[in-house]
Amino acid sequence: MNRRRFLAALGVTSALAGCLGDDPPIAGDADSTDTDETTTGRTTDEPARTTAGPFDLPIPEDELRRGAPKDAIPAITAPVYSDDWSGFDEVNVELQDSFEVVGVELDGIARAYPLAILNWHEIVNDTFDGRPVVVTYCPLCGSAVVADRLVQGEPTYFGVSGLLWMSDLVMYDDRTNSLWSQVLATAIRGELTGDTLSLLPATISTWGEWKASHPDTEVLVPPPVSGTIRGRQTRQYAVNPYTSYQQSSSIGIGFNDEVDERMHPKTSVIGITADGVARAYPLDPVSKAGVVNDDVGSLPVVVAATMDGTLAAYVRRVDGSVLEFERDGEVLSADGSRWDIVTGRALDGPHEGTVLNRANDRSPMFWFAWADFNPETEIYGQ
Known part of the structure; x- marks a missing residue:
């Protein structure tokens, strides 16, 4: 590393x-x-x-x-x-x-x-x-x-x-x-x-x-x-105080001693861990692929992103069968059903109403944070 x-x-x-x-x-x-x-x-x-x-x-x-x-x-x-x-x-x-x-x-x-x-x-x-x-x-x-x-x-x-x-x-x-x-x-x-x-x-x-x-x-x-917790409070909710931070290579407020340089520290990734394996899926390669069918350890997963850049990861096992997903415009398709990316819910077909289990325990985050807490992580596509 x-x-x-x-x-x-x-x-x-x-x-x-x-x-x-x-x-x-x-x-x-x-x-x-x-x-x-x-x-x-x-x-x-x-x-x-x-x-x-x-x-x-x-x-x-x-x-x-x-x-x-x-x-x-x-x-x-x-x-x-x-x-x-x-x-x-x-x-x-x-x-x-x-x-x-x-x-x-x-x-x-x-x-x-x-x-x-x-x-x-x-x-x-x-x-x-x-x-x-x-x-x-x-x-x-x-x-x-x-x-x-x-x-x-x-x-x-x-x-x-x-x-x-x-x-x-x-x-x-x-x-x-x-x-x-x-x-x-x-x-x-x-x-x-x-x-x-x-x-x-x-x-x-x-x-x-x-x-x-x-x-x-x-x-x-x-x-x-x-x-x-302090009673009536208000802030400048129209202002994002982190805009320059999110666009820079800076980490925290100067207390991180090391950074994993395999990607820009503010790259958005969704991370999955299973069977001792940790893998990060960056937004850009996932978006370019349209849909990613993968296995993290023995866990079959599907990863995709919406047009707005929402990253989602689900377990692609349904009723004991592992499904192979394809991209169908703004939804995913598998086994005769179309699936919503944001919710993981089947919209129609034989699986209508079925909701895929999430493969990630935590939301997408900046690459540096995922790598700090998962120092042996792999990166999808690398």
């Missing part, structure tokens, strides 16, 4: 407005200091060391970097949903079809979480028909992770610690103040070190594509309509 030391130097100040927060430390709030116990995740009795993938746990404290005070990026704790953003006097930005969203379909409910909101809040503590769920997005890694919002079997709220590990969002839970890696969905320091969250399927799509595939979808309404 060709790796070298990489210093982030381009576009850091303007790109990281959301990551760094726009509020100063709260006077008298010990949680906003670097030395506070709840911020660092230190406990009196440090748990025995364990592992999460290739990483030893707990993560050493000196590997954590402070990007913002605790809760300066205020997680959403009281989400409000609607058909769109019209009719809310507090919302001064129009929801456009081109806006990217994290899409979640669970228990018969479809919801969209615009990145225009998540860039500024990063965490939404939600409930689907009584089921506690946390929706997270790290703008620095371009990664969305959705999971059951349970700690030790009990519902909990997650907040933004303001710390980064490997340029990724570090969350904290309000029950134990343990620190959690967003990409790993694992506690990396504190009382719960080694505990993991149960992941739920999610995708990153455009609002236009998501609502076309989910006509009954709800969409998250920005604060101050939705409430945050």
